[in-house]
Structure formats: C-alpha cells, structure tokens
Amino acid sequence: INKQSHRKDEHVSLAIKFYNDNSNAGFDQIRFIHQGVPEISVSDVDYSTSFDGINMNVPFYIEAMTGGSSYTKKLNEKLARIAKKTGLAMATGSQSVALKDSSESSSFEIVRNTNPDGIIFSNIGSSVDPTNAQKAIEMMNSDALEVHINTPQELIMPEGDRDFYWLDNIKNIVNAIDKPVIVKEVGFGMAKETIAKLTDIGVKNINISGNGGTNFARIENYRRKHQELSYLDNWGQSTVESLFEAYAFSDDVNILASGGIRTPLDIVKSLSLGAKAVGMAAPILYSLIKNGEDATVEMIEEYKNGIKVIMTMLGARNISDLKKQKLILSSDLLAYLKQRGITY
Numbered sequence: 001i002n003k004q005s006h007r008k009d010e011h012v013s014l015a016i017k018f019y020n021d022n023s024n025a026g027f028d029q030i031r032f033i034h035q036g037v038p039e040i041s042v043s044d045v046d047y048s049t050s051f052d053g054i055n056m057n058v059p060f061y062i063e064a065m066t067g068g069s070s071y072t073k074k075l076n077e078k079l080a081r082i083a084k085k086t087g088l089a090m091a092t093g094s095q096s097v098a099l100k101d102s103s104e105s106s107s108f109e110i111v112r113n114t115n116p117d118g119i120i121f122s123n124i125g126s127s128v129d130p131t132n133a134q135k136a137i138e139m140m141n142s143d144a145l146e147v148h149i150n151t152p153q154e155l156i157m158p159e160g161d162r163d164f165y166w167l168d169n170i171k172n173i174v175n176a177i178d179k180p181v182i183v184k185e186v187g188f189g190m191a192k193e194t195i196a197k198l199t200d201i202g203v204k205n206i207n208i209s210g211n212g213g214t215n216f217a218r219i220e221n222y223r224r225k226h227q228e229l230s231y232l233d234n235w236g237q238s239t240v241e242s243l244f245e246a247y248a249f250s251d252d253v254n255i256l257a258s259g260g261i262r263t264p265l266d267i268v269k270s271l272s273l274g275a276k277a278v279g280m281a282a283p284i285l286y287s288l289i290k291n292g293e294d295a296t297v298e299m300i301e302e303y304k305n306g307i308k309v310i311m312t313m314l315g316a317r318n319i320s321d322l323k324k325q326k327l328i329l330s331s332d333l334l335a336y337l338k339q340r341g342i343t344y
C-alpha cells in the first residue's frame with residue numbers, strides 16, 4: 001500500500017476515533033422563534049433546492065470524504081448505494097491521488113457505476129491544473145467539481161504543500177471547466193476577505209466548511225509523531241460564524257454549508273442563514289462504519305423527516321420562506337459580528 005493510500009485510510013480511522021455527536025459549530029448560538037399557529041400541513045413543505053443548475057430533491061448531501069485505496073473503495077461503494085437509496089447528492093474525497101496513480105481511479109469510478117443517475121461531485125486540491133481537473137470530472141462523469149482549500153491541514157501534515165499561490169490556478173479551473181465549480185474549505189471556515197478574493201476571480205459557488213465538526217488540524221497533528229502543532233487545534237471560524245461572514249455575498253454567489261452539521265436543526269439553521277445546500281461528512285461515515293448501510297439509510301430518512309417537522313413548525317413552505325425567519329443570536333455571536341463589522 002502506497003503512502004497516499006495509507007493516509008486516506010488513516011483519515012477515515014481518525015475521523016471516526018475523534019467523532020463527536022455534539023458539534024461545536026456554533027448552532028447553539030442561534031435560535032428560531034416558535035410560531036404557534038403556522039397555518040401549514042407537513043405535506044405543504046417542499047425542501048428541494050438548486051444552485052448553478054444543480055437540482056437537489058433533498059437540501060443536504062454526503063460531503064467529500066474518501067477514495068484512493070482498496071478500503072476506501074469499498075466505503076465509496078457503500079456511500080454511493082446510500083446516496084442512491086436516499087436520493088442524496090454525494091461528493092467523493094480528493095481525486096488527486098488517482099490523477100497521479102491511475103490504479104486508484106476505480107475507487108472513484110465505482111461511485112458512478114453504483115449510482116448511474118445520481119448527483120455526484122468530484123473533488124481536487126487547489127494546485128491541480130485545469131487539464132487534470134477535467135480528468136477528475138470525467139472519471140465519474142460528475143455533475144460538479146469541488147476544489148478544496150486547506151492550508152492549515154497541508155501545513156500541519158509533514159508531507160503537505162508549502163506553497164499557497166492558489167488563486168490564479170483556481171481562476172483557470174473556473175474558466176476551463178463547463179460544470180459548476182465549488183470552492184470548499186475542509187473545516188476551517190471562511191472569512192469575508194477570503195470569500196471576496198474568490199468571488200473576485202469569478203468563483204460562483206462557495207462551501208464555507210467551518211470548524212466545530214471534523215477537525216483536520218487535530219487529525220493531522222495526531223498523525224505527527226509528537227503532535228507538535230496541537231496548539232492549532234482550534235484554528236478557524238465556526239460554520240455559523242462563516243455563514244455570517246458569507247451572508248452579504250449570498251445574493252451574488254451560491255453559499256453552501258458544511259462542518260459540524262449534526263442534526264436536522266443544524267441543517268435548517270444553515271438554510272435560513274442563506275446556504276443553498278448543506279453537506280454532512282463524518283456523521284454519515286460514522287453511522288456507516290458503526291451501524292452499517294441499512295441503519296444509515298434509516299438515519300438519513302429520519303433527517304429528512306426532521307427537516308420537514310422543523311419547517312412545519314416555522315410555517316416555512318420552502319427554502320426561501322426559511323430565509324425570512326428572524327433568528328435570535330447569542331451575545332457572544334453578536335460581539336463577534338460587531339468586531340467583524342457584519343450587519344445582519
């Protein structure tokens with residue numbers, strides 16, 4: 001087993017080892033107002049969503065995790081089957097490994113083979129050139145391409161990148177690729193300065209993937225012998241903070257949320273803060289590995305039901321109704337917004 005494939009297996013086992021059902025992504029800092037006479041039936045609720053030509057029947061999806069080894073090929077096959085049974089879109093983990101070593105391609109191709117009609121997102125790092133970006137899409141005939149930005153992860157990984165001149169390359173990818181391109185964090189969140197730089201080069205879809213869920217600073221530190229950089233374990237902006245950072249941009253670019261999404265309430269709060277769709281990674285992997293495929297399908301069905309329950313209580317017939325909800329913010333969050341000059 002080569003080094004990169006071994007790393008993919010380690011990411012899975014460490015994400016499971018550190019998995020926590022209670023996220024720290026800031027969702028407890030916002031509350032809805034209960035509506036006692038919502039004048040709606042559960043059957044009136046339509047939670048379908050769309051962005052940049054991608055139409056999702058369900059507003060959450062399986063976020064980028066894995067592929068690139070024989071173990072993760074099996075996981076990708078199971079995740080693809082779960083996506084097919086539940087109608088969820090699914091992103092794979094970074095295909096960079098398969099672009100370097102074509103013998104690893106099958107661990108991604110299996111996702112399309114298992115779910116021929118599903119919505120599938122490719123995933124690559126920000127230094128992959130446009131030609132290889134196109135190859136990543138063709139590998140799974142994907143519907144969109146995620147390009148991840150992950151400087152803390154790279155820097156904490158001893159074998160990671162040390163050069164971070166990414167913007168020109170991202171711009172070239174956006175210009176060369178005729179499918180939707182989503183620039184995505186990996187759990188460190190985004191500030192409005194980052195989002196402005198990305199929108200300036202023509203990025204149309206941004207996943208702010210904030211901290212509070214799977215923590216790649218912690219995972220990569222654990223992979224180091226002495227965990228020398230563990231003081232960086234809380235680096236980044238939470239998912240809720242990042243959604244507020246993104247709020248002013250949400251009319252011009254499609255904002256997606258991920259990072260520490262652990263309940264249907266987290267999903268609905270993300271949607272009401274302007275997210276067009278919401279990605280979940282570790283909870284689905286954890287459920288698959290601990291409880292199996294059928295239990296995970298059941299869990300996802302419960303999530304769908306939970307979203308409908310909350311939307312019904314709020315009297316929200318669709319996602320745009322959700323965006324009109326008034327939210328109550330904690331004083332900590334208000335202080336953050338004040339210091340950041342964010343009005344809401």
Ligand code: FNR
Pocket residue numbers: 011012015063064065066092093094123146147148184185186187209212213214258259260261279280281282283285
């Ligand atoms: C990830 N994530 C990720 N993201 C990405 O863009 N490319 C990748 O290759 C990976 N690999 C990966 C492996 C594993 C095992 C996990 C759990 C996650 C990050 C993921 O897409 C997401 O941004 C974060 O995990 C935060 O979401 P959760 O896990 O808190 O729901």
